[in-house]
Amino acid sequence: MSRTFTAVVNPAAGGSASAARLIPLAKLLREAGAEVVVEYSCGLEHATALARGAAANGHVVLGVGGDGMVGCVGGALAGSEAILGIVPAGRGNDFARQLGLPKKTEELAALLLEGEPRAVDAIEANGVPVLGSVYAGVDAVANDNANKTRIFKGQAAYTVGALRAILGWRPAAYRVTIDGQVHEERGFTVVAANSGYYGFGRHIAPDARHDDGLLDVVIIGQARKTLFVQVMRELEDGSHVRRPQVTVLRGREVRIELTEPGRRLPYGADGELPGELPVTAKVMPGALRVLAP
Incomplete structure (x- = not known):
């Protein structure tokens, strides 16, 4: 069964880099039969709400951007059964580097389509979940x-x-x-x-x-x-x-x-x-x- 993805993007922070990474990736996912919904957030609080809403609908949630956006989206899903996918498109991409995510778009698409979710730790910082x-x-x-x-x-x-x-x-x-x-x-x-x-x-x-x-x-x-x-x-x-x-x-x-x-x-x-x-x-x-x- 094909996965349904919701990509959460912040156009105000590195929007052009996010688009450059997401557009060819989304094309490959759709060509493989997956559904891809793109949601543009107005900020980190909105991104949190978008991520939780998509997860409630059973979607794989893609955090598209740098460590701030990925940490926000991942933090929103921490402690749940939701699945996170990471599309590195920021300046640092440090958590993606730690996880060993592939840099090539074709390899990342294959991972998102066929990979099995693995359990990783998060951090609660003054009550707020973060990742790195x-x-x-x-x-x-x-x-x-x-x-x-x-x-x-x-x-x-x-x-x-x-x-x-x-x-x-x-x-x-x-x-x-x-x-x-x-x-x-x-x-x-x-x-x-x-x-x-x-x-x-x-x-x-x-x-x-x-x-x-x-x-x-x-x-x-x-x-x-x-x-x-x-x-x-x-x-x-x-x-x-x-x-x-x-x-x-x-x-x-x-x-x-x-x-x-x-x-x-x-x-x-x-x-x-x-x-x-x-x-x-x-x-x-x-x-x-x-x-x-």
Whole structure:
């Protein structure tokens, strides 16, 4: 029996890239006998409603876009029996990279048509389901810079945003509580990772698995700014975890907060900035059924 798909697209964010990826894919799906409905959202809240409505009708829901849109659509389906398909069409596509989704349109179409859903973990961040990671520190500030830029695109936006964030950064004093155990750290960032990748392919948590029921907690501690720039380069292959300034821990529930009175920092999740610290991230084991290799 052919599948029926509802593609949820945000035309306001990377709309041309989403269309360029979706149009040939939808053509292949329809030629194979599948029905494809395309819904254009007005924003993330509308996308959530569209995804849940399509799932209620028994459709496979396609999140079309970058990590923000995919995280929103996937988060809307987490904890249900609905099936998610991912059509990577954003700047980062980090959760798609973690899942090993094919880049070729023909291979992705075959996966969506014939693949069996597999259970993967999600994260509940201050009560909101997300997919890839929750992070607080210089990376969240860099994320904000990248989202606001109108000059640079793709990886250049992340790189320039990160450099701007580093130049203006002063070490933050964190309290990180992992399954009840408290860790005090001063430094650059704390990441609670379900996916090993974030920030346009940076391998922040190289040993993270999206189906092990655990979050990898990466803490980049205090160091010279010049050294942190070197760490940024090492994020490409994950070799940063060998540095003494980097601590990697694991747990099911992670709370990240600041201990400095009066200081405020944003936290990020799936390329979006939902709010400011503190944030509590809890793993949701096997909460999402996704079409992936």
